[in-house]
Amino acid sequence: MGTRALTVLMALLMLMKSELIANDEECDLLQYLTIGRNGTIQCSFSKYHAVSWFNIEEDTTILFYEKGVIPEDGYASDDYDIYPNGSLFIRNVTLEHETMFRVTKVISLSKPIVSYEIRVRTIVPPLVQHPVIEHCQDNLTVCYAIQDDSSALSCFVQNVRPRISLVWNQREADRDKPLTSELTIESRNNETFTSRSTVQISTKFQLLSVFVCSAEENAWLFEESETVVVLEKEGPGRISETRKQYIELHTTMFLQCTTSEVHVIVWKRMVDTETTEEVILLRVKTWKSDFIETYDNDFRLNLDGSLLLRNTEWHHQGRYTCLVAEYTPEELHIDVVIFMMPVPRYLKVTGCDFQRYCVLKVNQGDVLTCSVHGIRPEVNLEWRVYEPNTKVSFLKDNHRVHPNGDNYDITLTSTITFTPAAENRVTVECRVVGTNADIFNLSQTIDLLIPNVQANSNNTGVLTAVITVAITVIVIVILMIGGIIIRKVIQSNHSQEGSNLEEAIPMMSPTTDTNKLDQLITELKGKYELLYDAVQPIPYIRDRMFCV
Template sequence: MERIWFTFLLIFFVSGSRGSKDPIVVRLVERDSVILKCNGSATRGNKWLIDDRVIFANEISFDSLAGVSLSNNYSLSMSDVTFNHQGLYKCNRNYTHVVSYQVTTVVIPELILSFDQRTVGEPTRLYDYLVEDRSKALKIRCIAISSRPPASLTWVVNGEDVDASNVHNVLYKPNKERINTTDSESTLHLLPTGTHVNISCQFRGIELVSQNLTINFILFESSDESGTVVSSDECESPQYLQLGEKGTISCNYPGDLYGAVWFNSTNVTSNDRPFISLTEGRISGPGYKSREYLVHPNGSLIITNVSTKHNHVFRVTTLATIDEDPIYEDVHVVVYDKPQEPYPIIDATGCDQKSLCFLKLNAASSLSCNVLRVGEVLDDLSWKLRTNTGDEQISSQSKAVTTSVNELQSYYTVVNISLQTSLSLRLFVCAARSDVSDLGNTESTILVESGTLEASSEPLLVTPNERVVMNCGEDVSFFVWKQVGHTEEIIAFGTKSMSVVMTSEGFTLQNSSLVINTVKNLTLGTYTCVYSTDGVATKFTTTDVTFQDVIF
């Protein structure tokens, strides 16, 4: 455990009569630095002694004491002092005593608290723990490790000094690893009362130095009839946080709280330690130390970088004031991610991750649609048949899949499509329902044509380079344009809200009408528009585009 050092730079300017025999007491914390002054500036007849042993005569060193050297006006500079630097230092000039210093070094102990097999030891942090059983006395042991002189340990509970009758097992014993130091130990027995107990262990007895460790116990009763801990609805649940972003579990507690502690589980016992705590504006806990979490003064939890491990139910226990009972809330956090495409993906030939596509069905088949790795954010993913009177729910098989622990949930839905004998054009919709707006468009559509088309065409005589507009029909809901001959070539298709031109060279759409921008030999031929005006009945029109005869 890291040791906390308290460092002081002490410089003494000695006054008083020349030759005074009373030493000046200098108490240093180990690893400190100090300058011991010797009045006067003579260059000969000077000596520094420690315990009557010469260490400097004039400017010549007679003892290689580490960290000790001469400075201005024959002062003695000492740095990084240790136990070996203790002693009576004298400065003499021409056999006359000038000044003396009694130097002692102290060692600041490492202070730790332990209870229930837990150990804490960072004085800059405030530790919060829950206590379920009020009938059992708290037994907390405080140890000051490696101190010189031995540390005197005292206890403070809720700002008041503890009566000695509650303190047990006060021990002092030599430290085995560091010579000339002592370990001090004291155990506090305390029956907790109220809603919280603030306990501090302090060491004193070393001049200029004091230190304390504090634990805040929140008294918790989970399921009895006393009403000591109650649940509230200040934190909405579930809450949705985006993967890889900074996220906040928002709570609407009125004003700033006295305290709030967050747990990674709803099954909280006295052995469970919060990962982050807020007490009187001070934040502590391993989650705060790792910078993974922060707590807002109103108790809301801030996650600095949302990951899949945050995809679970959190519990927060709060104290509005020091006198009120604690309350708890469980918040289900759902981690989600934006899908790779901002719409459901239809797995069919020609769709190629488009939100609108066309399929010519030659045999009974099935259509599959998916939304991959977005998390538990979809209430439903299913197929529908769109008509002018609304979307008709059709039988489809849907499932949610998670392939690994660290992967977000994916959704799949499959519908069987029957083959129609007569000409049929239907608009199928893969629709996702979610409360998360970041998921983008909630549907993708596919036009499915099946059946045979047998009809005579109406001639349309054109001239070279002419712009030609071919009407599909009136009040068209959805359509597909194709050029027919030995084979069929899909030119364009669409709905009232979107459309796709497959062969962009020379063709454009004007609502549902097909436009040949410049008639050429390659654009001559038979064109058919298959369409529906109500989403149920299928209609078609066929046009034969040919050059008119030129009379000379």
């Protein structure tokens, strides 16, 4: 069919009676096209002879299509095309395409034609598919923020078409409370719009409050029409509590915050190597939705709001903070200390066997050594005497700490000293002391055998007295024997001189004096033996230790 035939056909179409269809059985009467992209005004014609598209506002024909006929010059276009189902293809949609279009379908020359008037709206979708809260940047639909000095929250949407209105609400457990906000809308060449809504935050809000920025108009442009911010109020007046909890390495950490159901709960932590807190996770339960936002995948939140960590590592040590709304205390600090039991799990005392009760024999100035290996955190060791009035003490304590990988080896050496009045047997204890002593509750008890210095002094005094008496007696005996001998010699000389003068007189027997001397010596010897037997040897204590 030539150009002349097409012109005749189009003229006939204009002269023929037309039926305007108001429903959208074959074409949607309101359609949206994105500026800057290729677009299609959709229709779904099945049986037809020809289709014609018109721009009503400009009163011009856009394109005419007859089945089986290739358009010639004047009826073809680089900007438009018609698909076999009658849809109009538009290359590079612009703001000018936001107008009214009419599509006319010719079934046959013997039947009335069918027409649809379609309103086309041009759009520019937002780059971020939800309203953006300034405190949260553009990557979250739920975020956590701390109230700063400005005491204001703002949300916005940039370079969109059509314009979008934004509103603020405070979301409570059972309802949304509208807030007075200031909305500003800026236009760029009347093509795209930027909307911003700002609300002033009062200091009357709770420690944790939930605020929602929502798209009130043309919300269908977004995948998520609202953005939620959980706001923490800074300043004094918080009801807080602090406690310590010990968790063994590679075990489950379970931190309890509250025993009742709350509207908002937030868990934060600050590890030992950092100076600022980070949000681990938060949960919000409201009339509209319940959600949990997790920022660290190591942790889980139980239904009761407690924090759960399956496998505790060294880097999990630090301060954990639980914040809750509508509950006391509002702020709970938990100082988590990760510990490692020593290997072996007891204190070692040099010279002792852990399997048996230990007794050590010690002397003045001996050294006692107590140690623990592979323990964490670092602890202190000390020696303690059980009996408070015992005059036994430890001097010159030497406390050494040696790193052993992630753990520590700790050794305590002390010098023992005691007074002469000390007991023979004293019970002492080596134990863990200091900040982390409650974790381990480790101690080792032993008995010390101490020489009785006072008893030895008494025995030495008795021995000295006995020796003195014995020496005195011996000297007396020697003097007496010497005197007797001298006397006997003198008497013997006198007897010889008078023998010549008194030959007739019989001599007296000397046996009497000799017998008396022998008797005296015998008695002295017996007494000396008694004194000698009373003398005891000086005790000798070997300088060594042993266990029993």
